[in-house]
Amino acid sequence: MRVSESIVPVSDFKAQASEWLRRVGESGQPLVITQHGKPAGVLLSPQAFDELMAQAHFVASVEEGLADAEAGRLHSHSEVVAEMKRRFRGPSSK
Missing domain, CATH: 1.20.890 (cAMP-dependent Protein Kinase, Chain A)
Structure with missing residues (x-):
């Protein structure tokens, strides 16, 4: 995953949650989820x-x-x- 692709607004994450979960699981790279343009959470693979x-x-x-x-x-x-x-x-x- 590229850094620019590792940051997603919460609205986009909610709309495509299963796709983001798949990407994080396959890549092992964390995903930063933003809310109102600020980091609100980080999604990690179980590993x-x-x-x-x-x-x-x-x-x-x-x-x-x-x-x-x-x-x-x-x-x-x-x-x-x-x-x-x-x-x-x-x-x-x-």
């Missing part, structure tokens, strides 16, 4: 939405880890290994 959510989750996890490090909430490798062994011992090793 693009899933990728965006995965990125957001990853960034949030990294930020949480950095905050833990800055607050001194750190554990050595050997402490983590020992805790994992304690938590995930199989039933036969009890």
Whole structure:
């Protein structure tokens, strides 16, 4: 999709919603929907939405880890290994 074709007024979108959904699904490119000449929403393919959510989750996890490090909430490798062994011992090793 070209950038000029990736922006559509809401009235045009409503009139041809199934066609726009098909285009977005095939191209994977987002569609900006305008209302009164201003951006009002963005239509994404399910795959693009899933990728965006995965990125957001990853960034949030990294930020949480950095905050833990800055607050001194750190554990050595050997402490983590020992805790994992304690938590995930199989039933036969009890």
